[in-house]
Amino acid sequence: MNALPYAVVLAGGDGTRVSELTRAGDGQSTPKQYCRLGGHTPMVRWAIDRARRVVPSQRILVVVNEAHRRFWEAGLQDIPGPNLLVQPANRGTAAAVLLAMLAVESRTTANAPVLLLPYDHYIADECVMADA
Numbered sequence: 653m654n655a656l657p658y659a660v661v662l663a664g665g666d667g668t669r670v671s672e673l674t675r676a677g678d679g680q681s682t683p684k685q686y687c688r689l690g691g692h693t694p695m696v697r698w699a700i701d702r703a704r705r706v707v708p709s710q711r712i713l714v715v716v717n718e719a720h721r722r723f724w725e726a727g728l729q730d731i732p733g734p735n736l737l738v739q740p741a742n743r744g745t746a747a748a749v750l751l752a753m754l755a756v757e758s759r760t761t762a763n764a765p766v767l768l769l770p771y772d773h774y775i776a777d778e779c780v781m782a783d784a
Contacts, residue, residue: 655762656711659703660752663696663724663771664717664739685771686723694727699771705782706767713737713755715748745770 663685685696696714703712715737716724728736737751749768756766775781 655760655764657707657765657767658711658713658756658759659707659767659769660749660756661696661699661703661712661714661769661771662745662748662752663699664715664720664742664748665745666717666719666742683717683720683723686720686727696724696727696771699769699773700728700731702775702778702781703767703769705778710735713752715739715752717742 665685666683686694688694700712700714710732712731713735714724714728714731716728717739718741721738724736737748737755739748739751752768753766756764
């Protein structure tokens with residue numbers, strides 16, 4: 653039996669390497685995934701939209717960081733609560749992937765394929781990615 657895939661958007665990082673670029677005039681930094689680079693859409697939305705090309709919306713999980721709650725609570729209202737995987741603190745990519753894999757495992761009895769989508773990756777031809 654072929655299990656339906658899941659997509660996991662990894663958006664829990666702190667973006668410290670680019671914090672100088674994301675700092676507002678008041679000195680506050682916006683985590684990179686919530687920045688609206690080159691338009692009106694935060695980067696995390698690019699990855700969520702990319703995921704929607706591949707899997708149904710209810711099978712998209714988004715890993716976020718508790719420290720960024722003020723950004724994701726307002727910006728990800730359309731993501732069902734159980735699909736927001738909140739890390740208590742940023743512990744790196746491996747911990748975020750483990751959290752997501754445990755969530756997928758708890759939701760299915762089959763070996764569901766999982767697409768990992770870091771929020772900050774650029775994909776020139778998303779149709780090719782979706783077809784793959």
